[in-house]
Amino acid sequence: MDIARKLAILADAAKYDASCASSGTDKRNSRGAKGGPARGLGSTEGAGICHSYAPDGRCISLLKILLTNACAFDCLYCVNRATSNVARARFTVEEVVTLTLDFYRRNYIEGLFLSSGVIRSADYTMEQVVRVAKSLRVEHGFKGYIHLKTIPDASPELIAEAGLYADRLSINVELPNEASLRRLAPEKDIQAVKRTMAGLRGRIEEAKAERRAPRFAPAGQSTQMIIGADASDDRAILTTSANLYGSYNLKRVYYSAFSPIPDASAKLPLSAPPLVREHRLYQADWLMRFYGFSVAEIAEDGGMLDLRIDPKLAWALRHRERFPLDIKTASREALLRVPGLGKTTVERILSTRRFRAIRADDLARLRVPLGKVLPFLKLADHTPSIAALDSERLLDRIAPQPRQMAFAL
Structure with missing residues (x-):
């Protein structure tokens, strides 16, 4: 050959x-x-x-x-x-x-x-x-x-x-x-x-x-885990990942959606899991490693992650009583839990607020998704309505369509 x-x-x-x-x-x-x-x-x-x-x-x-x-x-x-x-x-x-x-x-x-x-x-x-x-x-x-x-x-x-x-x-x-x-x-x-x-x-x-x-x-x-080849739910997968990170100081756990193969065994699923499930697990993994979330917080509403929205937004919607946060005084840890705010953006907010009040235009210049962020933050020129935050229609208004490769949390 x-x-x-x-x-x-x-x-x-x-x-x-x-x-x-x-x-x-x-x-x-x-x-x-x-x-x-x-x-x-x-x-x-x-x-x-x-x-x-x-x-x-x-x-x-x-x-x-x-x-x-x-x-x-x-x-x-x-x-x-x-x-x-x-x-x-x-x-x-x-x-x-x-x-x-x-x-x-x-x-x-x-x-x-x-x-x-x-x-x-x-x-x-x-x-x-x-x-x-x-x-x-x-x-x-x-x-x-x-x-x-x-x-x-x-x-x-x-x-x-x-x-x-x-x-x-x-x-x-x-x-x-x-x-x-x-x-x-x-x-x-x-x-x-x-x-x-x-x-x-x-x-x-x-x-x-x-x-x-x-x-x-x-x-x-x-290391790598295959997703969807067995009956393990997302909570079990993330628990295994958390244990691997803690026990062996791994740099990354990779998630690979099961793909049906030729002449497959009857012990395997007939179809592949939705690719967005793999994507949500990567987002949840990111939250565990860099945003201070625990497995219990990410998967507290059942064994499977919500495929419609990212896990940080899902957590925020389950805990609306913690919002809105005042951007002038909120801690780094609290700001990291705001949907749409990444680590770099939070550091810039902390640096900027030492010198002046932060407005919606400032967040727009940082390319923050305002539609996702504003319901959860109080700014110098914006105070979200508590009624709007409590509204059952909030998810429909701010949740983007699922994207396979979007990693912004």
Whole structure:
């Protein structure tokens, strides 16, 4: 099989993994010290032909492939499972290295996202994955971004070596419910996943604490959960995420809506969940990590999030007694709970109100969605009506139509 055909198969096979981002790592490039000769190849600072956005706003693109889509496991939700009737392919280590360098030199990508099906054994597969990263870093001086998927049952020594060459490591928990994982992926061991996560956390924290310690996965670790492949509700999903963040200091939990696959098992749903559910979970995740919300607050009105509106607006409508807030005196924490106000906007409000009263025009210049914000805020030139705030028609008046990719909270 020629390399172009392999690329078509193995890039397509990798599309189901959502935990792919280029952010949070240390900045580096191929320039030598003080304008000297180039040392190595690549950069984590620039931008190529881009197709996605990192959390820090940079437009990024990674070569996202599997080393192989052959797999000894038979996870029922996975298109690459052992019993799946799909075309199979496998790259050699040298082919992945060559592809990465060639794509980078053509300015198509900024780095590599590499995962793999499990072949022969966990250690054999992990060794192949590590060899790719080591070759890029050591033999070719590659300075670009590398994200490696780790194999849960691989030896700690191989996982440790992977962290020396990768910017980010990740290991997927796959499903939020352990019973569901046993039913749909009996060969996977959630305890092995947790042990690997715990080991990664320890090594990452040690590398940050010790100045002379070798760099180790400076962009941290992440994971992915498949949404809608089992009966877990949104409260259960967010509870699992909160526990993962707290226990293993993960950088991100990614949510991937279940997609029906060919020759699917009768144990799987017949249809995919609405994509807006995945979107609402990302918004709820953001509220937990950056806005001080707990799972109980986000999902207090039942197990599922409201698909019509974002979870912050849903919370505000359930707690209308807390509003309107006086923008002159409200705390940072209270302002962060106002629908339509993001962290940057709140910081600007706090800075501005020290010198003058804030009016609706000031918020408009900050590109705040006034229709969403004004019912909840008292300004120098605006006092919302309590009757309007209590009105059952408020939701219809201010709620936007659901948008798959809108992340403003």
